[in-house]
Amino acid sequence: MVRRTEAVGWALVGGVLVAFAVPWFLWGSGQIAFGLPLWLWWHIGWMGLAAMTFRAFTRRAWGVGVETGPVDAGSGSTDADTDTEPAEPKASVRAEAGGEH
Amino acid sequence: MAGVGLQLGIVGSYLLIALAIGLVAYRLTSNTAEDYYLADRTLGTVVLLFTTFATLLSAFTFFAGPNVAYSAGPEWILVMGLMDGVLFAVLWYVLGYKQWLVGRAQGYVTLGEMLGDRFGSRALRGVVAAISLFWLFPYVMLQQQGAGVAISGLTNGAIPYWVGAGAITLFMILYVAISGMRGVAWTDTLQGIFMLVLIWGATAWVLAAVGGPTEATRQLLASDPDFLTLGGGLYTPEYVLSTAISIAFGVTMFPQINQRFFVARSKKVLQRSFALWPVLVLLLFVPAFMLGTWARGLGVSVPEGGNVVPALLNAYTPGWFAALVIAGAMAAMMSSSDSMLLSGSSYFTRDLYRPFIDSEGAREDLFARIGVAVFAILTFVASLFRPGTLIEIGDTAFGGFAQLALPVIVALYWSGTTRNGMFAGVLGSQAFYLAGVFVPAVPSAYGGWSASVIGMLLGLLLTLGVSALTSPATEENERVYSEGLRAD
Numbered sequence: 018m019v020r021r022t023e024a025v026g027w028a029l030v031g032g033v034l035v036a037f038a039v040p041w042f043l044w045g046s047g048q049i050a051f052g053l054p055l056w057l058w059w060h061i062g063w064m065g066l067a068a069m070t071f072r073a074f075t076r077r078a079w080g081v082g083v084e085t086g087p088v089d090a091g092s093g094s095t096d097a098d099t100d101t102e103p104a105e106p107k108a109s110v111r112a113e114a115g116g117e118h
Numbered sequence: 119m120a121g122v123g124l125q126l127g128i129v130g131s132y133l134l135i136a137l138a139i140g141l142v143a144y145r146l147t148s149n150t151a152e153d154y155y156l157a158d159r160t161l162g163t164v165v166l167l168f169t170t171f172a173t174l175l176s177a178f179t180f181f182a183g184p185n186v187a188y189s190a191g192p193e194w195i196l197v198m199g200l201m202d203g204v205l206f207a208v209l210w211y212v213l214g215y216k217q218w219l220v221g222r223a224q225g226y227v228t229l230g231e232m233l234g235d236r237f238g239s240r241a242l243r244g245v246v247a248a249i250s251l252f253w254l255f256p257y258v259m260l261q262q263q264g265a266g267v268a269i270s271g272l273t274n275g276a277i278p279y280w281v282g283a284g285a286i287t288l289f290m291i292l293y294v295a296i297s298g299m300r301g302v303a304w305t306d307t308l309q310g311i312f313m314l315v316l317i318w319g320a321t322a323w324v325l326a327a328v329g330g331p332t333e334a335t336r337q338l339l340a341s342d343p344d345f346l347t348l349g350g351g352l353y354t355p356e357y358v359l360s361t362a363i364s365i366a367f368g369v370t371m372f373p374q375i376n377q378r379f380f381v382a383r384s385k386k387v388l389q390r391s392f393a394l395w396p397v398l399v400l401l402l403f404v405p406a407f408m409l410g411t412w413a414r415g416l417g418v419s420v421p422e423g424g425n426v427v428p429a430l431l432n433a434y435t436p437g438w439f440a441a442l443v444i445a446g447a448m449a450a451m452m453s454s455s456d457s458m459l460l461s462g463s464s465y466f467t468r469d470l471y472r473p474f475i476d477s478e479g480a481r482e483d484l485f486a487r488i489g490v491a492v493f494a495i496l497t498f499v500a501s502l503f504r505p506g507t508l509i510e511i512g513d514t515a516f517g518g519f520a521q522l523a524l525p526v527i528v529a530l531y532w533s534g535t536t537r538n539g540m541f542a543g544v545l546g547s548q549a550f551y552l553a554g555v556f557v558p559a560v561p562s563a564y565g566g567w568s569a570s571v572i573g574m575l576l577g578l579l580l581t582l583g584v585s586a587l588t589s590p591a592t593e594e595n596e597r598v599y600s601e602g603l604r605a606d
Contacts, residue, residue: 063199
């Protein structure tokens with residue numbers, strides 16, 4: 018169930034990233050700052066935020082909602098994700114260890 | 119005309135470098151279909167990122183996109199950011215990572231193969247490949263046409279259109295047929311980096327001449343005070359959303375993009391590419407589209423049917439630089455087309471020719487190479503005649519591919535999906551969208567929302583509804599997409 022909550026949480030985060038990539042609250046605004054429209058600065062900042070969020074996601078939660086355990090399929094889909102739980106820390110530790118910089 | 123020799127020299131050198139890279143890649147490619155199409159699933163981060171990126175970018179980045187910014191304002195930057203920076207990245211994970219896992223576990227090379235196996239249906243495999251080729255063919259043709267126009271424009275007609283388009287076609291056949299995915303990916307990387315450097319070089323050059331972005335913007339607002347206001351004219355919220363959603367989903371089903379979901383070497387490669395998407399999109403499209411926008415305030419006049427970026431560069435930079443940018447645009451077209459040729463050929467050989475016509479046949483990698491040449495020659499011939507219907511199909515291709523995305527996502531994540539549900543979702547949404555494009559009596563937009571987005575919704579409902587109402591056929595194997603999918 019933890020994985021399920023995690024998946025919903027990340028889906029919400031993704032939804033927010035999608036929703037405000039366009040600064041709807043600046044619709045009709047023509048304000049300029051440092052030679053570019055204010056709405057463009059928002060967008061640039063938001064894309065930066067999106068990249069950082071994606072990076073955090075790849076480190077903490079990659080696989081959530083997509084990977085499935087070896088034996089869960091067919092045996093009731095609602096708890097299908099729970100089987101992957103014990104393996105997950107291992108996977109992310111390995112991912113960290115394998116990260117080259 | 120003195121500059122023409124230099125300009126052709128620059129474009130020609132570029133083509134030769136691409137060919138040389140293809141030859142090096144060929145030496146590393148073995149004679150299996152998996153290696154030819156997928157570089158044995160061994161692409162690393164930089165190469166995967168740039169090959170996907172360069173493939174995404176057609177001539178739109180250099181020509182059509184800045185033209186839109188010039189005439190309607192820079193809001194397309196937002197469409198691009200939402201579409202390629204965020205939505206596509208999310209789909210990269212939801213669709214791409216899943217397909218990578220499934221493909222690695224089962225050895226799939228194409229989308230049709232993946233679906234046909236799961237639903238035990240050769241017909242579904244063929245239908246998906248046929249739909250994909252239907253939308254792909256004219257799109258490749260448009261790229262060749264763009265190259266022909268660009269070369270004949272660069273040389274003021276000294277090199278006729280058909281020679282330009284033909285030369286590009288020939289070069290692509292040579293290096294794609296020779297080297298397969300590995301060569302395509304390497305040249306794409308070169309092309310992607312080349313494009314990034316050029317667009318920033320062009321922006322720096324023009325801004326230095328004008329006196330910086332503040333001055334460029336001041337001049338623009340002096341002549342056109344509302345031009346940078348968000349929204350208005352072409353840009354309604356419905357337009358921005360429809361365009362971004364339809365293209366983002368469409369991109370994932372373009373054969374050359376979808377096939378790239380199968381080629382990453384490791385999970386790590388997919389992860390790194392995923393996090394870099396928004397950054398790359400910003401780096402490329404903000405300067406490209408702002409150039410088009412600023413050109414309006416700088417009084418650059420664009421010839422009828424011409425493009426704003428070359429006009430701007432001709433006014434502010436020396437001739438050799440403008441030629442480099444034409445070479446960059448050529449790179450953009452070729453990096454899209456070469457990948458499309460390769461993927462188109464694999465869809466045809468694996469999902470149509472082999473299953474339906476000749477299951478034995480010659481060695482597959484050999485056959486695939488012939489497929490590339492045939493596909494390229496056919497699109498080249500079509501580009502000589504430029505039939506209106508094909509141009510219309512090419513222009514609406516993103517929407518057509520977008521119709522496939524939701525049924526595929528449903529199939530990947532819901533084991534209750536049935537073969538009948540897939541047929542209903544795939545064929546129903548295609549019929550709806552095609553009618554919207556080609557039948558004048560059928561509307562192409564609904565209250566500001568494009569037929570493409572409505573069709574996607576219809577496809578989703580049909581897939582879910584018909585799957586719920588029908589039971590799976592005995593040949594279906596609903597566990598293919600859900601069992602034992604872990605990266606380690």
